[in-house]
Amino acid sequence: MSYQWMTLAGYLSDFVHAAWLTLRVTLLAFVLAMALGLLAALAGSSRAAPLRWLARIYIEAIRNTPVLLQIFIVFFGLPTLGITLDAFTAGVIALGVNVGAYLAEVFRAGIQSVPRGQLEAATILGLERAQIFIDVVLPQAARAVYPAIVNNLIQLLLGTSLLSAIALPELSGTATVINSRTLLYVQTFTITLIIYLLLSNGLSWIAAQIGARLFHPPLELKKRARRPFFFAREADRT
Numbered sequence: 547m548s549y550q551w552m553t554l555a556g557y558l559s560d561f562v563h564a565a566w567l568t569l570r571v572t573l574l575a576f577v578l579a580m581a582l583g584l585l586a587a588l589a590g591s592s593r594a595a596p597l598r599w600l601a602r603i604y605i606e607a608i609r610n611t612p613v614l615l616q617i618f619i620v621f622f623g624l625p626t627l628g629i630t631l632d633a634f635t636a637g638v639i640a641l642g643v644n645v646g647a648y649l650a651e652v653f654r655a656g657i658q659s660v661p662r663g664q665l666e667a668a669t670i671l672g673l674e675r676a677q678i679f680i681d682v683v684l685p686q687a688a689r690a691v692y693p694a695i696v697n698n699l700i701q702l703l704l705g706t707s708l709l710s711a712i713a714l715p716e717l718s719g720t721a722t723v724i725n726s727r728t729l730l731y732v733q734t735f736t737i738t739l740i741i742y743l744l745l746s747n748g749l750s751w752i753a754a755q756i757g758a759r760l761f762h763p764p765l766e767l768k769k770r771a772r773r774p775f776f777f778a779r780e781a782d783r784t
Contacts, residue, residue: 550730554737557724564720565741571637571716572703572749578642579702580695583649590654601650608647614708616640621712633714637706645702652694656687689761696753700746717741 590601608616620643621636631639660683668678710719721738725731 564717568706568716571706575638575641579645579649582646583653586650587653605647605650613644633712637709637714652691656691659690660686
């Protein structure tokens, strides 16, 4: 059996490259998701009805449709409109838009968790709305939603496996190709599983260290059972 594992040693560079690609997609898509989520949360809390409706349409449309279909629309559908994207860019956009809709609800819940009395007190003190949001709402909301944000980051990492459907050579796609060449099913997918565990736990550890330094008293992130990315319910996202 040892020679089978030695056979896969020749594909070590492929696994490393795929893991790095997976991590890049995850981080870039997460930055996009954070931006979209915050904008949608602010729009959903706006006094302007059109902005609230746009935010609600975005959130409901994304949260209630399959993420794989969204990936197909971005990669295969946009070219019919004259917008052609490579698999990497399409994957980042599709996953970022998808997770952004979930983060919008997370941010909205965090904003609403701030006691109304504090907002009224800040208004009486003469603070502008921007100052109230930055100095009063944001610090408290960030602490409340930080664990949920980290959970969405990990779910995003695991969701990158769906990008193998558009031939992006991320971790799962690369493992499938290696498996087809070697026919070493158990060994190939065991290595892939271990790499996913290392990446997800590594991101969780880094997030825990950041949280411990950002929040006082330190914020402890508890591990939770994770549902599959495209079957996650609202309770797992908020």
